[in-house]
Amino acid sequence: MAYKITDSCVACGTCIDQCPVGAISEGDIYKIDPDKCAGCGTCADACPMGAIVEG
Numbered sequence: 444m445a446y447k448i449t450d451s452c453v454a455c456g457t458c459i460d461q462c463p464v465g466a467i468s469e470g471d472i473y474k475i476d477p478d479k480c481a482g483c484g485t486c487a488d489a490c491p492m493g494a495i496v497e498g
Contacts, residue, residue, distance in 0.1 A: 445477035446487055447498035458486040458495060 448458075452473050459467050466479035467486060475486070475495070487495040 444482050444497050445480035446475055446482065446484065446495050447477075448473050448475055449494045449496060451492050451494035452490075453492055453494070455491065457489050457491060461485045461489040 448467075454469075454471065454473055456469065456473075458473065459469060462475075463483065463485060464479050464481050466476045466481070468474050468476065482497075484497075487497075
């Protein structure tokens with residue numbers, strides 16, 4: 444299942460470097476492309492805010 448970034452995201456950028464498939468895009472609000480997401484959870488584990496959840 445793909446992951447999603449919630450409103451708790453502070454755009455710190457930690458998750459981008461952790462995503463092995465490049466599914467996360469940067470911006471005012473970070474987003475995970477569900478078509479690219481491998482569902483590995485690496486980004487969720489790395490997020491210091493707990494802002495990435497299965498979705």
